[in-house]
Amino acid sequence: MDTLHYNAEVIEKIMINPDLMIIKVNTDEPKNKFEAGQHTLLGLFGFEKRSYNSAIESDPVDVDKLIKRPYSIASATSETRHLEFYISQVKSGQLTPRLFNLNIGDRVYVGTKISGIFRLDDTPDGTDIIMVATGTGIAPYISFLRSSIVERPESKMIVIQGAAHHRDLGYYSELTLLAETYANFFYVPTLTNPDGHWDGYQSSIEDLLKKDTLQNQFNITPDPERTRFFVSGKPDMVEHVSDWLQDFGYTRHHPEDPGEMYVEEF
Numbered sequence: 066m067d068t069l070h071y072n073a074e075v076i077e078k079i080m081i082n083p084d085l086m087i088i089k090v091n092t093d094e095p096k097n098k099f100e101a102g103q104h105t106l107l108g109l110f111g112f113e114k115r116s117y118n119s120a121i122e123s124d125p126v127d128v129d130k131l132i133k134r135p136y137s138i139a140s141a142t143s144e145t146r147h148l149e150f151y152i153s154q155v156k157s158g159q160l161t162p163r164l165f166n167l168n169i170g171d172r173v174y175v176g177t178k179i180s181g182i183f184r185l186d187d188t189p190d191g192t193d194i195i196m197v198a199t200g201t202g203i204a205p206y207i208s209f210l211r212s213s214i215v216e217r218p219e220s221k222m223i224v225i226q227g228a229a230h231h232r233d234l235g236y237y238s239e240l241t242l243l244a245e246t247y248a249n250f251f252y253v254p255t256l257t258n259p260d261g262h263w264d265g266y267q268s269s270i271e272d273l274l275k276k277d278t279l280q281n282q283f284n285i286t287p288d289p290e291r292t293r294f295f296v297s298g299k300p301d302m303v304e305h306v307s308d309w310l311q312d313f314g315y316t317r318h319h320p321e322d323p324g325e326m327y328v329e330e331f
């Protein structure tokens with residue numbers, strides 16, 4: 066049981082709700098350079114304790130196994146040691162209940178490689194950027210905005226964030242503040258099950274798009290030449306939005322076959 070594999074320390078933990086958290090780690094060594102939107106591995110050994118509100122592991126893990134999973138980095142690319150992640154607890158999962166049990170000062174493994182093709186840098190200057198997310202799919206956009214919003218004043222940048230309840234909208238305050246600060250940035254949160262006072266959109270992301278909200282509110286018609294779409298989050302939403310975009314001529318981006326629609330499912 067070799068905790069020498071651990072190479073970072075938890076320096077901040079913010080609970081958005083009991084199953085959603087923002088966690089920040091400080092790595093022992095400076096990290097390699099990364100591009101906004103990329104991901105790296107987090108890991109903990111099987112002997113680590115699970116969170117108080119998790120369930121029995123659906124697939125029990127060996128105590129001496131280092132469990133590793135990829136997570137999108139929410140930090141600005143200028144950060145070399147402080148890496149931030151936005152994580153949803155899968156109650157019967159192997160790693161997330163152990164991550165949710167971490168406290169400030171605890172040690173954790175952070176991958177040495179940072180990779181991924183979900184990158185704002187791949188989009189041509191001047192194109193408008195629409196970022197669509199459910200759940201923790203918002204994390205790469207936080208990195209995009211923290212890293213690059215000032216560099217792209219000529220692009221309209223719009224985040225459409227879908228959730229059931231207001232308490233599930235991680236980064237709401239930061240995104241609201243950015244929208245108040247930058248004339249080219251617009252934040253569109255939409256809830257399917259709002260409780261209490263909510264005067265924002267009330268629908269799924271799919272319905273919001275089909276109702277021409279982008280055209281009516283922001284004068285943006287989906288056009289692969291002029292507007293790039295990022296779609297990140299739950300597989301159902303990703304599939305529906307991708308299908309909708311294909312009808313406008315969008316194709317999925319791959320490094321060897323560039324397209325105008327960037328997709329990340331988790």
Ligand SMILES: Cc1cc2nc3c(=O)[nH]c(=O)nc-3n(C[C@H](O)[C@H](O)[C@H](O)COP(=O)(O)OP(=O)(O)OC[C@H]3O[C@@H](n4cnc5c(N)ncnc54)[C@H](O)[C@@H]3O)c2cc1C
Pocket residue numbers: 104123134135136137138150151152153154155157158159160161162201202204329330331
């Ligand atoms: C490129 C990439 C980036 C990612 N970035 C993030 C991120 O920023 N934040 C984040 O929270 N996750 C992210 N993920 C998902 C993450 O890697 C893990 O898959 C997730 O945290 C579950 O890990 P686990 O070990 O707890 O569950 P596992 O033990 O791996 O899974 C247990 C069971 O739950 C199912 N399951 C897995 N994920 C979910 C889910 N989300 N909801 C319901 N059931 C699920 C599995 O199919 C399996 O049957 C990313 C995945 C990829 C591929």
